[in-house]
Amino acid sequence: MGLVEEQVVIVTGAAKGIGRAYCEGLAREGAKVVAADIADCDDVIAAVEALGGEAVSVHADVSDLGSTEAMAAAAVERFGRIDALVNNAAFYMAVTHGPMEDVSLAEWDLCFDVNVKGPWLCSRAVVPAMKAQGRGRIVNIASMTVNDGTPGFPHYVASKAAIWGLTRSLAKELGPSGIAVNTLTPDYIPHNEEYAAQQPHVDEIITSKRAFRRTMVPEDMVGTMIYLLSPLSSFVTGQNIWVNGGSGFH
Ligand SMILES: NC(=O)c1ccc[n+]([C@@H]2O[C@H](COP(=O)([O-])OP(=O)(O)OC[C@H]3O[C@@H](n4cnc5c(N)ncnc54)[C@H](O)[C@@H]3O)[C@@H](O)[C@H]2O)c1
Numbered sequence: 001m002g003l004v005e006e007q008v009v010i011v012t013g014a015a016k017g018i019g020r021a022y023c024e025g026l027a028r029e030g031a032k033v034v035a036a037d038i039a040d041c042d043d044v045i046a047a048v049e050a051l052g053g054e055a056v057s058v059h060a061d062v063s064d065l066g067s068t069e070a071m072a073a074a075a076v077e078r079f080g081r082i083d084a085l086v087n088n089a090a091f092y093m094a095v096t097h098g099p100m101e102d103v104s105l106a107e108w109d110l111c112f113d114v115n116v117k118g119p120w121l122c123s124r125a126v127v128p129a130m131k132a133q134g135r136g137r138i139v140n141i142a143s144m145t146v147n148d149g150t151p152g153f154p155h156y157v158a159s160k161a162a163i164w165g166l167t168r169s170l171a172k173e174l175g176p177s178g179i180a181v182n183t184l185t186p187d188y189i190p191h192n193e194e195y196a197a198q199q200p201h202v203d204e205i206i207t208s209k210r211a212f213r214r215t216m217v218p219e220d221m222v223g224t225m226i227y228l229l230s231p232l233s234s235f236v237t238g239q240n241i242w243v244n245g246g247s248g249f250h
Contacts, residue, residue: 002030003230008079010071012062012122013089015039017191018141018218020047022086025222027053031229034075034082036060037089062089062118072125082129084137084229087119091159093195097152108155115159116166123170127179136179137229140167142240144187147248164240171238180237182228187244189216211246220245 009026013019014035020043023033027048033055035041035048041057048055056078060071075082091114096103119140130136143160150157164183171181187210190196190203203215224243227233242250 002028003226003232004084005030007031007083007229008034008075008081009084009086009229010034010036010058010075010082010122010126011086011088012036012060012071012118014044014057015041018186018189018221019086019088020044021218021222022088022225023048023055024051025219025226026229027051027055029226029230031084032079034058034071034078036062036071062087062122063113065121068118068121068125071122072129075126076129081133082126082136083133084139085122085126086225086229087122087138087140089118090115090141092156093192095153095156097198100154103153103155111155111159112162115156116162119163119166123181127174127177130174130179131177134178136174136177138170138174138179138181139225139228140181140183142183142185144185144242144244144248146185147242147250167240168238175237180228180233182233182237183240184221184225184228185240185242185244186221187216187242187247189218189220191218206247209247210244214245216245 009031011022014023015037023044026033035044036058038061045055045057058071058074061067091111140163142163145157146161167181167183188206
């Protein structure tokens, strides 16, 4: 019996990276996975099925109202319910790094559309089903760059700071309906070689400040995310859990 056996879980930004690791981890723990992304999720579906799990792929742009509503409808149509939403999709890898005046207005807006409006729209889309069930779990994904105040991409850092506030506000509003909302805050995970190569030494510097002196990998996030969806966290809401190998404390 898995920790999230038979739960229907939507993961946004599921096509690659950490989102893909969430999908595989959820499948191992018995969940039925709805893999949502603007990119193709066929590989993820195949990986989940190879693990003996069940998954469906949904093309969804989290910054678009109609698209998020269609995503929720597809989950209900296929599996009959929505137990959890992992708001993982983000405008992240393509973000401009440099002086703050080099961030274009269009990129600032895109960042907030995907990283802040996205989790709100996806939550808005799944909450009616969760309220009808009297139960639900939402996990929003932030970033340790908020705590660090990492320079060079202020739009991204500000968008992830907004997640901490969104989680708290939704937790208070939705708690009476039996819906838990929490933030999961990852440290730097250089899973994309091309992206990591653009920032040589960043991983080395961050790793040297950690209690656990090693590079972080997507799988390091999975157990804590599953904990937040499982009965083990039944009285946890509005919280922000840092998964960072001890690079900073709060
Ligand atoms: N990798 C890191 O170092 C790191 C650190 C802290 C936090 N995070 C956060 O973790 C999450 C996953 O990060 P990652 O490194 O796997 O990112 P990634 O860029 O590798 O993957 C992001 C996924 O989101 C999808 N996506 C982008 N815009 C979308 C949209 N409008 N609608 C639907 N899907 C969209 C992309 O297609 C992609 O599959 C993000 O929220 C990111 O901000 C990552």
